[in-house]
Amino acid sequence: MAEFFEQTLQPHFNFWIYVILMMIGLWALIAKNNLIKKLIGMSIFQTAIILFYVSLGVKEDATIPILDPYGQAEHAAADAEGAETEGEKKRDSYIGKKSPDPDTMANPLPHVLMLTAIVVGVATLGVALSITQMIFKEFGSLEEDEILEIVKGGGVDD
Amino acid sequence: MIFAFDIIILVFLVIAAIISLSVKDLLSASMIFGIYGFLICLLWAEMGAVDVAFTEAAVGAGISAVLMVATVFNTKRKSSD
Numbered sequence: 001m002a003e004f005f006e007q008t009l010q011p012h013f014n015f016w017i018y019v020i021l022m023m024i025g026l027w028a029l030i031a032k033n034n035l036i037k038k039l040i041g042m043s044i045f046q047t048a049i050i051l052f053y054v055s056l057g058v059k060e061d062a063t064i065p066i067l068d069p070y071g072q073a074e075h076a077a078a079d080a081e082g083a084e085t086e087g088e089k090k091r092d093s094y095i096g097k098k099s100p101d102p103d104t105m106a107n108p109l110p111h112v113l114m115l116t117a118i119v120v121g122v123a124t125l126g127v128a129l130s131i132t133q134m135i136f137k138e139f140g141s142l143e144e145d146e147i148l149e150i151v152k153g154g155g156v157d158d
Numbered sequence: 159m160i161f162a163f164d165i166i167i168l169v170f171l172v173i174a175a176i177i178s179l180s181v182k183d184l185l186s187a188s189m190i191f192g193i194y195g196f197l198i199c200l201l202w203a204e205m206g207a208v209d210v211a212f213t214e215a216a217v218g219a220g221i222s223a224v225l226m227v228a229t230v231f232n233t234k235r236k237s238s239d
Contacts, residue, residue, distance in 0.1 A: 010161070013161075013164065013165060013168065014164070014168070014205075017168040017171065017172060020172055021171065021172065021175060024172070024175050024176065024179065025175075028179050032179065032239055033237075033238050033239045034184070034237040034238060034239060036184050036187070036188075036226065036229065036230065036233075036237070037179060037184075037187065037237060037239065039226075040178055040179060040187060040188075040191050040226075041179065043191070043222065044175050044179075044194070047194075047198050047218070050210075051198070051201070054202060054205055054207050054210060055205070057205075057206075057207070058159050058205050058206065060159070062159075062206060063206065064206045064207075064208050065206070066208075105206075106205070106206035106207065108209075111207040111209055111210050112209070114207075114210055115209060115210055115213055118210065118213050118214060118217055118218070119213070119217065121217075122217045122218070122221055122222055125222050125225065125226075126221075126225055129225050129226065129228075129229040130229075132229055132233065133229055133232050133233060136232070136233040136234075142233055142234065142237070143237075143238050
């Protein structure tokens with residue numbers, strides 16, 4: 001059990017959760033009857049995909065991708081003595097120089113791409129919720145089966 | 159990335175997703191979905207994606223929860239599943 005956790009689950013834990021969240025979202029989109037529940041499922045699906053892409057940019061012993069070329073050299077020298085792992089030593093030696101080693105920072109490219117995806121996601125959700133309100137005004141219900149029943153019977157008479 | 163934080167936040171994330179999809183009250187579902195957004199914002203900050211975390215805090219935990227609550231008040235609160 002412990003071996004399974006260390007070798008299979010731990011190195012790719014984000015990806016396991018990404019698959020689980022994606023399947024939860026897909027299940028909600030297909031199997032849930034209420035329209036708002038379907039939209040919650042859609043949002044969970046979107047965040048699962050964003051989680052996958054952000055996980056690709058993660059590196060071991062890496063800091064946040066912010067360039068700080070000035071005023072950190074003294075701190076770095078003090079930290080280098082107390083640094084334990086190889087990555088920390090490498091990171092500390094590069095702080096204070098003008099072009100830091102990209103290995104010491106998380107990859108910011110997937111972050112920037114996913115920034116757009118989040119904004120598109122909330123726009124999609126807003127449009128979908130306003131369509132839901134119009135459906136409720138027309139049919140008086142948010143349940144998919146009741147709406148389909150009304151549509152099959154020839155729609156609302158007005 | 160700190161693995162202990164990672165594992166705790168991810169487990170809570172799955173729990174929040176399942177609960178928000180299984181409660182019958184749509185207002186509770188929207189609020190728990192807001193909690194889900196906040197947890198995923200913590201996860202971005204923990205993974206080093208601070209810019210994504212800012213956006214998610216404003217958009218995921220803020221705007222989408224507000225939009226969803228507004229829709230629930232304009233329609234109805236009960237859900238069949």
